[in-house]
Amino acid sequence: MAAPTLLDRAAGLAGAAGAELLRRLQHVRLPGAGQASTTDDPGTAARRWRAVTVLRPPAEVGTGADLPAPLAALGERVEVRVTPAPGDRGSELAARFREPAGEEDLGRLRAALREAKQLLEVGEVLRVDPQPHGRRAGTPQGAALEGAAASAGKEGVL
Amino acid sequence: MRAATWTGVNEVSVETVPDPQILNDHDVILRVRRTTTCGSDLHLIGGYIPAMRAGDVLGHEFMGEVVEVGRGVRHRRVGDRVVVNSFVACGSCWYCRQELYSLCDNGNPNPGITEGLWGQSPGGCIGYSHAMGGYAGSHAEYVRVPYADVGAFVVPDEVSDDRALFASDAVSTGWTGADLAGTKPGDVVAVWGAGGVGQMAARAAMLLGAERVLVVDRVPERLAQVREHVGAGTIDYSQTDVLAELREATGGRGPDVCIEAVGMEAHSPGVHGVYDQVKQQLRLQTGRSSAVREAVLACRKGGSVFVLGVFAGLVDKFPLGAVMNKGLTLRGAQVHGQRYTPRILEHMARGELVTEHLATHVMPLEEAPRGYQLFKDKEDGCVRAVFTP
Numbered sequence: 001m002a003a004p005t006l007l008d009r010a011a012g013l014a015g016a017a018g019a020e021l022l023r024r025l026q027h028v029r030l031p032g033a034g035q036a037s038t039t040d041d042p043g044t045a046a047r048r049w050r051a052v053t054v055l056r057p058p059a060e061v062g063t064g065a066d067l068p069a070p071l072a073a074l075g076e077r078v079e080v081r082v083t084p085a086p087g088d089r090g091s092e093l094a095a096r097f098r099e100p101a102g103e104e105d106l107g108r109l110r111a112a113l114r115e116a117k118q119l120l121e122v123g124e125v126l127r128v129d130p131q132p133h134g135r136r137a138g139t140p141q142g143a144a145l146e147g148a149a150a151s152a153g154k155e156g157v158l
Numbered sequence: 159m160r161a162a163t164w165t166g167v168n169e170v171s172v173e174t175v176p177d178p179q180i181l182n183d184h185d186v187i188l189r190v191r192r193t194t195t196c197g198s199d200l201h202l203i204g205g206y207i208p209a210m211r212a213g214d215v216l217g218h219e220f221m222g223e224v225v226e227v228g229r230g231v232r233h234r235r236v237g238d239r240v241v242v243n244s245f246v247a248c249g250s251c252w253y254c255r256q257e258l259y260s261l262c263d264n265g266n267p268n269p270g271i272t273e274g275l276w277g278q279s280p281g282g283c284i285g286y287s288h289a290m291g292g293y294a295g296s297h298a299e300y301v302r303v304p305y306a307d308v309g310a311f312v313v314p315d316e317v318s319d320d321r322a323l324f325a326s327d328a329v330s331t332g333w334t335g336a337d338l339a340g341t342k343p344g345d346v347v348a349v350w351g352a353g354g355v356g357q358m359a360a361r362a363a364m365l366l367g368a369e370r371v372l373v374v375d376r377v378p379e380r381l382a383q384v385r386e387h388v389g390a391g392t393i394d395y396s397q398t399d400v401l402a403e404l405r406e407a408t409g410g411r412g413p414d415v416c417i418e419a420v421g422m423e424a425h426s427p428g429v430h431g432v433y434d435q436v437k438q439q440l441r442l443q444t445g446r447s448s449a450v451r452e453a454v455l456a457c458r459k460g461g462s463v464f465v466l467g468v469f470a471g472l473v474d475k476f477p478l479g480a481v482m483n484k485g486l487t488l489r490g491a492q493v494h495g496q497r498y499t500p501r502i503l504e505h506m507a508r509g510e511l512v513t514e515h516l517a518t519h520v521m522p523l524e525e526a527p528r529g530y531q532l533f534k535d536k537e538d539g540c541v542r543a544v545f546t547p
Contacts, residue, residue, distance in 0.1 A: 022270055052263075055252045089252050110270075118264050121250040124230070126304060127181040128267040131294040134163035134173035134213035142211050148271060149211075149288040155270030157277060 014140040018147030022155045046101050050109055050158050051094035052117045058082045058091045068116035107154030161215045161298035162526035167205040170527045178294060178302035183230030186306035192323040193220035193296040194544045195533045197353050198468045201422055202287055207470050209289035217297030218244035218285040219327035221319060233307045240310040242303050243495030244327045246282040249308035260492035266291045280492060297526055299547045311499045316507040324513035325502045330495035332358030333502060335417045336366055338491055339464035343367030348404055348413040348456060350449040352380035354516045354542050356419035360390040361511060372407060374400055379539040387515045404456045412458035420449040421467030437474055444471030454480050465490035516542045523547040
């Protein structure tokens with residue numbers, strides 16, 4: 001195999017490892033690192049409601065096909081609950097899969113909730129790519145970080 | 159365009175990189191006129207915050223001229239001379255409406271990284287690693303500013319570029335600490351760290367009515383700046399016992415407000431310093447917190463301790479017993495710059511807040527690697543290296 005192909009493959013593996021590391025971070029049981037679902041088994045964690053609080057009244061959040069597009073795109077696979085948030089904080093927008101869901105599904109749901117919140121509060125989803133940058137050295141650490149950053153919108157405690 | 163980039167641990171280069179683009183309707187593009195090194199950059203450069211990718215553009219404290227505006231921008235125009243807050247805040251979420259801008263729910267496009275570490279994600283920060291959003295920094299000829307109506311402030315004509323620059327972060331961070339620590343008229347305030355942020359925390363405390371302000375450091379030139387330009391008293395911790403000095407200065411009570419403006423690479427003499435260095439290098443703690451420890455022990459009963467220096471993870475030997483038994487209020491924050499910048503610019507315009515002395519070394523962007531070396535080593539009296547792209 002040609003050297004550049006090998007390097008590309010190594011970088012791809014490192015990127016995937018970075019994304020996986022980020023995915024696992026929330027399940028790590030170390031003091032101060034990893035905060036969510038640490039005592040849930042994956043099945044229980046997957047069934048939980050995942051929620052964002054949106055500074056908009058419930059009537060503006062919508063229902064069904066009127067939900068913000070990223071959430072509406074998940075269709076009937078998810079059930080959505082919108083309730084008033086206490087203390088004039090707007091609405092609690094929660095969603096969960098009706099059927100057992102895998103990590104990829106949960107990642108899509110996290111990203112959809114975050115994007116829905118941004119659309120409701122700001123009117124657009126914040127982008128960061130493409131950004132100016134200099135020469136990227138092809139190191140495994142760098143590729144792992146890129147993988148983690150690329151998946152960061154789909155991961156976290158949500 | 160030319161930009162100063164992080165290329166590896168303790169390596170900064172100047173490279174040719176693509177120009178930034180408008181990516182969102184609320185963006186502007188700025189031609190950078192002044193951009194400065196900040197102590198918190200050293201945590202990135204030294205690898206203490208391992209979320210930098212080789213080639214990332216550094217810099218988060220800057221001002222310049224608007225050259226392009228997104229179609230959703232309402233209050234900024236091409237040609238405006240503006241200073242920009244380092245934290246990216248939408249202005250619309252609950253946190254922004256509470257004026258806790260650095261906690262913005264929508265400012266960090268990479269929330270999964272910091273949520274996993276801290277349980278929640280704060281806002282993003284320009285030029286401050288992929289953990290804080292992955293935004294390209296300001297040590298460049300041009301920089302993209304998201305949510306420009308919220309975070310870019312027009313500089314009054316009476317305020318020079320050199321003065322306005324530090325409203326971006328050093329002054330607004332200092333003001334965040336002094337205000338949220340609860341500084342009020344009559345208070346005695348102690349500040350650990352005489353860098354740009356520490357000096358400005360001291361000045362903010364004075365403008366908020368503190369009766370007496372004392373700044374703790376060991377670098378003679380910085381302590382001299384505190385006395386000459388800030389008007390506060392100083393304590394050289396390499397020459398005296400800080401806790402004893404503070405007891406003497408406060409009738410035995412201790413300061414009402416203690417502001418730590420040092421961060422995760424705190425220096426301390428003696429066995430404690432060696433202990434912290436070894437534990438940090440072995441990755442058994444991520445920060446050296448000697449200044450915070452001293453602040454907690456110095457603070458009067460029922461007083462307030464504010465952690466303003468940057469920490470990323472875990473620290474050791476934290477005197478939690480003193481916090482509890484002395485009834486202290488312990489608080490921390492990144493900078494809520496959008497909350498304080500209008501007031502800061504007014505003080506600057508009236509000559510009540512001067513910052514030009516912080517810029518001890520002004521140089522072209524091409525000399526950024528030398529500027530960071532001077533700044534890191536505190537050589538030649540360097541307090542801040544400022545670049546003029």
